[in-house]
Amino acid sequence: MSRFRSVVAGVGSYLPKKVMTNDDMAKIVDTSDEWIRQRTGIRRRHIAADSETTASMGAEAARRALKAAGLEAGDIDLIVLATTTPDLTFPASATIIQSKIGMVRGFAFDVNAVCSGFLYALATADSFIVRGQARNALVIGSETFSRILDWSDRTTCVLFGDGAGAVVLRGEPGAPGMGERGVVHSHLRSDGRFCDLLYVDGGPSTTKTVGHLRMTGNQVFRHAITNISSAIARVLDDAALTVMDVDWFVPHQANQRILEGVSKRLGIPEERVISTVAEHGNTSAASIPLALDAAITDGRIKRGDLVLMEALGGGFAWGAALVRM
Ligand code: ACO
Numbered sequence: 001m002s003r004f005r006s007v008v009a010g011v012g013s014y015l016p017k018k019v020m021t022n023d024d025m026a027k028i029v030d031t032s033d034e035w036i037r038q039r040t041g042i043r044r045r046h047i048a049a050d051s052e053t054t055a056s057m058g059a060e061a062a063r064r065a066l067k068a069a070g071l072e073a074g075d076i077d078l079i080v081l082a083t084t085t086p087d088l089t090f091p092a093s094a095t096i097i098q099s100k101i102g103m104v105r106g107f108a109f110d111v112n113a114v115c116s117g118f119l120y121a122l123a124t125a126d127s128f129i130v131r132g133q134a135r136n137a138l139v140i141g142s143e144t145f146s147r148i149l150d151w152s153d154r155t156t157c158v159l160f161g162d163g164a165g166a167v168v169l170r171g172e173p174g175a176p177g178m179g180e181r182g183v184v185h186s187h188l189r190s191d192g193r194f195c196d197l198l199y200v201d202g203g204p205s206t207t208k209t210v211g212h213l214r215m216t217g218n219q220v221f222r223h224a225i226t227n228i229s230s231a232i233a234r235v236l237d238d239a240a241l242t243v244m245d246v247d248w249f250v251p252h253q254a255n256q257r258i259l260e261g262v263s264k265r266l267g268i269p270e271e272r273v274i275s276t277v278a279e280h281g282n283t284s285a286a287s288i289p290l291a292l293d294a295a296i297t298d299g300r301i302k303r304g305d306l307v308l309m310e311a312l313g314g315g316f317a318w319g320a321a322l323v324r325m
Contacts, residue, residue, distance in 0.1 A: 004174070005183065006125065006129040006130065008167055008169060010167070011065055011293045012062065012064025012068055016057065016162055020046070021033070021044045022042070022158070025158050029153075042256075043279065046280055048144045053093075054143060054144050055087045055093045058097045062101050062166045074102075076103055077137070078106050078134035080124050080140070081093055082113065082120060083285055085284075095109075097140065113190070114317060118288045119288070119320070120188060125137040125138075126169065129171040136170050139169060141164065141289050143283055148211065150213065159281060160283070161280045165291075167289055182323070184306075187234045187235040187319055188319040190318070191316050192315060194315070198220050221258065223312065224258050227312050246307070247305035248272055248308070250288055250307050250308065250309045252309075253275065253287035253288075253291055274292070274300070292307070308320065309323065
């Protein structure tokens with residue numbers, strides 16, 4: 001039986017200042033604002049400045065989440081960073097963030113589950129807290145996808161952007177029962193048979209380069225709707241809850257059509273779906289905490305609300321999580 005539960009104590013996010021609109025994109029590749037908006041819902045994305053990295057953006061989101069939680073770096077004993085675009089092949093960018101925020105205790109590491117990375121990081125940090133191996137954890141999603149895009153490939157470069165989001169998890173005594181705040185349940189899946197539908201064509205042990213993102217978009221789209229829907233059904237089932245119990249649906253912000261497809265399939269009312277994809281495009285592991293922060297800041301998500309998160313990305317790796325805020 002678990003002795004602790006992981007309560008969300010604070011959320012923060014960071015988007016680079018530089019904004020690239022769909023019209024800006026149309027100056028680089030053969031596309032249009034109309035095509036991008038109709039197929040994806042994306043209006044603009046943020047692009048990291050030369051001086052910004054995954055760790056610098058992640059550190060800024062972490063500082064904001066700590067402030068919201070009323071905690072300091074010295075109170076944190078674990079950082080789990082979800083990223084596919086680390087500053088360096090090693091050390092883990094989580095340790096760079098650890099140093100940047102002035103945390104000189106505990107431990108920090110990265111997880112790579114691409115767009116579903118935040119859910120993997122959340123489940124990992126939750127396990128450490130539930131077992132009493134960490135008291136307070138920072139779960140961060142931070143990505144600089146602009147650095148791995150092929151800027152001549154219109155089928156991919158229009159979809160992604162840079163950014164970071166962070167959540168402080170605080171260990172509190174007791175299991176997350178009905179009505180109790182905390183991470184209620186999570187469900188993770190992967191299936192490596194589909195790794196050639198969405199991948200980066202480089203890496204240290206193969207090409208010795210970073211590589212560029214490659215994707216068969218329409219096939220990813222189909223798998224996303226089916227797999228995300230089944231992960232949501234599973235996590236609700238495990239928690240003995242239904243869609244009607246969910247106050248807010250905070251999906252990975254990949255594409256408005258995927259959000260709508262999943263919501264329609266599961267009967268999630270449109271007004272309970274948090275969508276920020278128009279503002280920042282697909283920021284991979286950063287997108288869930290970015291959307292969460294936006295909806296907390298504008299007052300929609302309140303303490304005690306039940307939040308359902310989901311994502312699918314390269315691998316494929318996917319999952320869903322239920323969190324009582
Ligand atoms: N501008 C204009 N035309 C374009 C562009 C563009 N940026 N990109 C592709 N096209 C063209 C294609 O060349 C094709 O032209 P053709 O018919 O003459 O051959 C046409 O548009 C249709 O292409 P499709 O790939 O079939 O378009 P689709 O409706 O599937 O939309 C999209 C493409 C938006 C990529 C969609 O498949 C998608 O969103 N897939 C999910 C991918 C995703 O979100 N991945 C992120 C990681 S995984 C995740 O986060 C869930």
